[in-house]
Amino acid sequence: MVVFCFLVDQTRKVNKAKPVAGSCSRCQRGASVAEIVTKTRFCSIPFYWRSCKAIVCTFCGATLKSYT
Template sequence: MCLVFVCDEDERTLNTQVAPGACPYCGGVITVTDVESQWRFCFVPFYFKTRRRHTCTRCGTRLVVTS
């Protein structure tokens, strides 16, 4: 008997915008991307999470924004 669990993560880009300000490392333009993550277990979705990612377009650095 063989038991196989299939888990999968799917990421989808919802929206991309230009953020105000500049990258502290190189001075490039910062973009804000809304990303939706979906985890599936045996092809049944059981976890959704939407998050924002701030990225520099010039150097590609992911920036951490604190509130």
């Protein structure tokens, strides 16, 4: 028996952000330390969520470094 379950949705939300010294290596704009929550739904059912801290660019949104 084969069961297919497709990834429906994965969202990333920034809960808190605080400016940090330095700039983005891609666009040379400001960066900030952010607490990010990632939520994943499989087949429309909330399945997994994770919280981590990361240094992200405030202009382009690139994740420069992630802390678990």
